[in-house]
Amino acid sequence: MEIRWHILLAIMGASVVTLLPRVLPLVLLSRMQLPEWTMRWLNYVPVAVMAALIAQELFTTDGKVHILQHYVEILAAIPTFATAILTRSLLGTVVVGILSLMVLRFVL
Structure with missing residues (x-):
């Protein structure tokens, strides 16, 4: 070779x-040693990145904003976000998101 x-x-x-x-x-x-304000600021970076990724996936198609085109995904995002905020469990959030999307696609 x-x-x-x-x-x-x-x-x-x-x-x-x-x-x-x-x-x-x-x-x-x-x-x-970083200042306290810098550490507080850095704590928001993962949340901001994740929000940007999710918003792009939920609200855009081919680089254009189409809010109602992904209505099933937006509806599935509501219980998923609630689970993420209430439990702060990654596994629980993923399971609720998958189940919500599965049920909504089956029903709608």
């Missing part, structure tokens, strides 16, 4: 490009 150097270099380059943005902040920030 022959080694194709350009493919190996592309894989190694992609590995470095993927690894650097993940490891570099971790190494740099582990050595310093």
